[in-house]
Amino acid sequence: MNDSQTTLIKTNPFQSGWWRRWGEETFAAYAFLLPSILVFIIFTFFPVIFSIVASFLKWNLPYKASFTGVENYTSLINGPVTSPIFWQSVGNTFYFMLGIPINMILALFIAISLNRRLPGVAIFRTAFFLPTITSMAAVSVVWMWLYHPADYGLFNSLLIELGVPVQRWLRDPALAMPCLILMGVWHGMGYNIVIFLAGLQAIPRELYEVAEIDGAGTLAKFIYVTWPQLSPTTFYILVIGVINSLQAFTEIDVMTQGGPLNVTTTLAYYLYQEAFQYFRIGMGSSVAVILFILLLALTLLQFRGLESKVYYE
Amino acid sequence: MNETITQLPGQPRMHTAIFGRRPQKALSAGVWYLILGFVSLLVVIPFIWMLSTSFKSANEVFSYPISWLPNQLRWENYVNAWKAAPFARYFFNSFFIAFAVTFGQLISCSLAAFAFARMNFKGKNFMFTLFLSTTMISTQVTLIPSFLVIKYLNWQDTYQGLIVPFLANAFGVFMIRQAFLSLPRELEDAAKLDGCSRLRFLWQIAIPLTRPVLSAQALFAFMGNWNSYLWPLVVTNRQEMRTLQIGLRYFVSQEGGTQWGVYMAAAVMVTIPVILFYFLVQKSFVEGIATTGIKR
Structure with a gap:
């Protein structure tokens, strides 16, 4: 670059300051980000804003949309027709979360038992992990067969062996949700076991050795070493579990379609029904916004938790 | 000691x-x-x-x-089962879509990760926060508007409708960025001195050196997409555009729910390839989950 060019750049107001220093690199960097940014704008940021706007509209396809203010929200909260289903789906969503603590307790016990160097442990680990990698749609079909209401259904033939009357499982309003929870625990446990195992293996051996020297037994070591050391892992699994259950959809759609008597209609499924079965875009969007706020709060909680690591050494 | x-x-x-x-x-x-x-x-x-x-x-x-x-x-x-529903077509659809999404994500994520890891630019922190903020937004929340976008573009029952919305992934960007950050500065300086452009450095040096991270990312992208359910359910109507998961669901519900031997044969066909694939890549898969905690 010769002298005359340098002076030209210096005197040009558009070529001074940050543009000269950052210009080329900034331009290149945004070119690198462009593919991701485009997809995020169209399929993430625009939809969030759109959902918020649409939640204030009365918009039943194929009719045109009209502004109704907070009417969608008020009818969800205390409208005569929609509010019973909405509150039932809120209740069902929390009921469904009962699977999380069950899953965590089982996964922790299994992870502790798998955390030893004995031949064959890899086979067990694979067995526990198998359900997790299999698609939810496929395992839902398999479990529909296990829950078959006739006596040749696997669960029913087991009950007959035990002398208990046969059940209607997924078709019984009292049992449908527990059935989904049981299958969810079975499907999700492998993932939690892997995370717990990683957490267990990160605990320094010396802590156990020191506890031994102090005369701690198996239980004491679990309470004073394993459990506090695992707390970041446990917290992570808890939050991921809550987020996943808030979004659970596949097993409900394949196995029960929200029934019988709406006992398995969770918030996520209710959203789908409003928007894609009744074509009430406005109503569906207000459910989406409620779900969005719930998920956002939980994700922020997770970041906060990971930041503080829950437990400091 | x-x-x-x-x-x-x-x-x-x-x-x-x-x-x-x-x-x-x-x-x-x-x-x-x-x-x-x-x-x-x-x-x-x-x-x-x-x-x-x-x-x-x-x-x-x-x-x-x-x-x-x-x-x-x-x-x-x-x-x-094979005769009663076009399972060959379902397999092709699932495979093609998962492959395209994985490939596309690796490209878009590597490019963005490279910008965040190795370049200085105006608004970098803001953009990075913006990228990470997308991880807080779930599929369900964006479902209705995304569907309306696809409908507006006339992309229902098309491959692009099943692929394009997934061509960006903030988790992927984050993981690959971590890998790129670990590359020594001198490597890039030496490459620059030899007149190597950024893209060429990314393609010929950075990507080959971070292969394990990229392949773990590819694995997650592929499995996640192969198993996905809600989006293909919503954007496909025609039978020949269904993925394996949706095809299986309709196969079972439309037959009236009686031929359980045939349904289980279909379920085996859907699950066995994934299980075999898992046995092949088991180690990196489990390690990937254990280190990153990402499932999808």
């Missing part, structure tokens, strides 16, 4: 430290084998029952008391 402690006579090692002292070790190992064996058997029973039912005749399927093994291996359920 640890060494001397662990090797002192009578001092238990890590695994015995959790489960008991050495004299009890043999007994406790036996008990643990029994319990673990029993529990893992319970876990695989649904798979065993699926396989067994898939080989049974209709009469055997609907007979009580149940039999654990079919009295002969009948393949006709598989033939019938």
Whole structure:
């Protein structure tokens, strides 16, 4: 670059300051980000804003949309027709979360038992992990067969062996949700076991050795070493579990379609029904916004938790 | 120092430290084998029952008391399932979509990760926060507007409608960025001195050096997309555009729910490829989850 060019750049107001220093690199960097940014704008940021706007509209396809203010929200909260289903789906969503603590307790016990160097442990680990990698749609079909209401259904033939009357499982309003929870625990446990195992293996051996020297037994070591050391892992699994259950959809759609008597209609499924079965875009969007706020709060909680690591050494 | 402690006579090692002292070790190992064996058997029973039912005749399927093994291996359920629904097409769709999404994500994520890891630009922190903020937004929340976008573009029942919305992934950007950050600065300086452009450095040096991270990312992208359900359910209507998961769901619900031998044969066809694939890449998959905590 010769002298005359340098002076030209210096005197040009558009070529001074940050543009000269950052210009080329900034331009290149945004070119690198462009593919991701485009997809995020169209399929993430625009939809969030759109959902918020649409939640204030009365918009039943194929009719045109009209502004109704907070009417969608008020009818969800205390409208005569929609509010019973909405509150039932809120209740069902929390009921469904009962699977999380069950899953965590089982996964922790299994992870502790798998955390030893004995031949064959890899086979067990694979067995526990198998359900997790299999698609939810496929395992839902398999479990529909296990829950078959006739006596040749696997669960029913087991009950007959035990002398208990046969059940209607997924078709019984009292049992449908527990059935989904049981299958969810079975499907999700492998993932939690892997995370717990990683957490267990990160605990320094010396802590156990020191506890031994102090005369701690198996239980004491679990309470004073394993459990506090695992707390970041446990917290992570808890939050991921809550987020996943808030979004659970596949097993409900394949196995029960929200029934019988709406006992398995969770918030996520209710959203789908409003928007894609009744074509009430406005109503569906207000459910989406409620779900969005719930998920956002939980994700922020997770970041906060990971930041503080829950437990400091 | 640890060494001397662990090797002192009578001092238990890590695994015995959790489960008991050495004299009890043999007994406790036996008990643990029994319990673990029993529990893992319970876990695989649904798979065993699926396989067994898939080989049974209709009469055997609907007979009580149940039999654990079919009295002969009948393949006709598989033939019938394959004939009754276009499973070959479903396989192709699932494979093509998952492959395209994985490939596209690797490109878009590597490019963005490179910008965040190795370049200085105005608004970098803001953009990075913006990218990370997308991880807080779930599919359900964007479902209705994304569907309306696809409808507006006339992309229902098209491959682009099933692929394009997934071509960006903030988790992927984050993971690959971490890998790129670990590359030494001198490497880039040397490359620059030799007149190597950014893109060429990314393609010929950065990507080959971070292969393990990229392949873990590819694995997650592929499996996540292969198993995805809600989006393909919403944007496909025509049978020939369905993925395996959606095809299986309609196959079972439309037949009236009686031919369980055939359904289980279909379920086996859907699950076995994934299980075989898992056995091939098991190690990197489990390690990937353990280090990143990402499933999808």
